[in-house]
Amino acid sequence: MEYVPKLMNLTRTERRIRSDYQTALADWHGSGRPPRDLSSYKLEFGTELLMERPPTAVVESATIPADHPLFKAHVERPMGEDRPLQRRAFHVAEMATFGSFVPVLSSSDVTIRVCNGDFGEAGKWQPAARHADCHELYFVHLAEHPLRLITDFGLIEEIREGDFVFLPRGTTYSFLLTGRVSILLYEIPKRLCRPYDYWMGDQQPWPFSPAAPIPPEPTPLAALHPPLGNDEATQVVVKRRRGSLTLLTYAAPVFDAVAWEGEVWPFILRLDDLVALSSPHVHLDPKKLTVFVSEDEGMAMQVFLPRWIHSLPYHHLNWVDEALFNHKAYGVRPEITDGFMTFHPAGLAHGPDLRLLADIAREEASRPKDLPFRDEIAVMVESRSPFDILKDTEKVELKGYDQSWYRQSMENT
Ligand SMILES: [Fe+2]
Structure with a gap:
């Protein structure tokens, strides 16, 4: 079978030349031998910049x-x-950061x-x-x-x-x-x-x-x-x-770059410009929404966009740490508003809000062929190595998030 890669470069090979150097650099291509009076600046990733001044001074x-x-x-x-x-939740958009x-x-x-x-x-x-x-x-x-x-x-x-x-x-x-x-x-x-x-x-x-x-x-x-x-x-x-x-x-x-190629x-x-996969027939795991991944797959980032959803995420045991940032209207639960980040560590199970699950089950029973459209945008990062939580983060923590499923289960009985 033909070799099929799992990972690709993020970007295509590209060349850009500053407007006032278009004529002078008409024949230029990245070679490590810059035209007279310009400095070549090679970054480790195989990209060459032409600078007016040496980047070493x-x-x-x-x-x-x-x-x-x-x-x-x-x-x-x-x-x-x-x-x-x-399992924890932090209102990170409310953290005091003092411009840094x-x-x-x-x-x-x-x-x-x-x-x-x-x-x-x-x-x-x-x-x-x-x-x-x-x-x-x-x-x-x-x-x-x-x-x-x-x-x-x-x-x-x-x-x-x-x-x-x-x-x-x-x-x-x-x-x-x-x-x-x-x-x-x-x-x-x-x-x-x-x-x-x-x-x-x-x-x-x-x-x-x-x-x-x-x-x-x-x-x-x-x-x-x-x-x-x-x-x-x-x-x-x-x-x-x-x-x-x-x-x-x-x-x-x-x-002072005048041109670059790489x-x-x-x-x-x-x-x-992102496309979210969506299916009316099968549940698609977040893995299918991955947009960026590190070369060793230690980190993967998924973006949840508005889409038709076959089913709510089921309860699942994490085997990597997850940090999900709610950009807009991510409907996990009423307490988690825009700007919250939820943290679900490996080794613990998490899943949908039990109240929401009950509501949706009722709605679906009345019109089983209609799929719910979720108008949500969230950015999730999965990390294979465990996350440390920083001290300032705890200042914006939503207390009691870890026990919320337990409380909901008691309310539903
Ligand atoms: Fe998860």
Whole structure:
């Protein structure tokens, strides 16, 4: 039988050239031998950027002290392991984050962070940053206005609610702050892939067409507001998964790419470009809704979109930890409103709200041929390694969630 891959690259091979370099680079292709007066910058994932200045001209590097607010937001402080396994729910969109991405849950396969409220000062670029160890996948839950993002590949514009933004490990970037937001950040240490299904393959755009990811455009620096667009030194925070933050001071601006070519690059992926499988005849497990998966399958992300549903999820025993974020109207139960994240650890069973199950059974009995349409959007992450729960997360916990099935069973008897 023909070899059928399980995992594919996230993105197609792409090339972008800045408008003012179109003529000069008409014959260019990535080769590691840049045209005169340009620097080649090769990222580990086989993508080459052409920069106006060498990306190595660091004037100074400093350790950010442990009492600095940035440090507080990035360093993990997991709870002890002496707690019993419990199913838990957290209103993560209500966490106080003070303009930074604070950790919510963290495992060896993925760390989930959140930023709520004013995303720094409106109209200003966030301090430039890059992650040394992890690919970064953002999900925009709420955004008062569309966001802009400058990367060392160029500019990404019109980031809106319901968008994913992917930044490969090592990408330097900065968001332009434009108002109130609620954004999740998933940090993934392994290569991120697109799942490939034997039956669907690339014949159908599942779970998204290779043409769907929107790449950054190299943009003249003059188009950027200060302080990124002038000739002053630029500071970049280098994050590490478990370790110190380093502040690099470059002699000149760093976002000066004039062209790039490669198969892994930052992108926007919109919910409208995702396709959810749905069947009137069989129950489809969440696995069939996987959109992103790490190369060792230690982390998988499913997106639940509005769809016809054959049956509610049955009670099931998890064999991986699950963290499900309710973006919009996920109908698990009345207490879990938009912006909640439920956490179901491996080794415990969970399932539908028993009250909801009874309601639906009554409805289906009256019109057995009508399938329920669920107008829900949720983002779930499965982690093979166990999640630690961070201290700040417990401050927004919905108490009594673990016992809610028991309480419902008592009410129904
Ligand atoms: Fe589950």
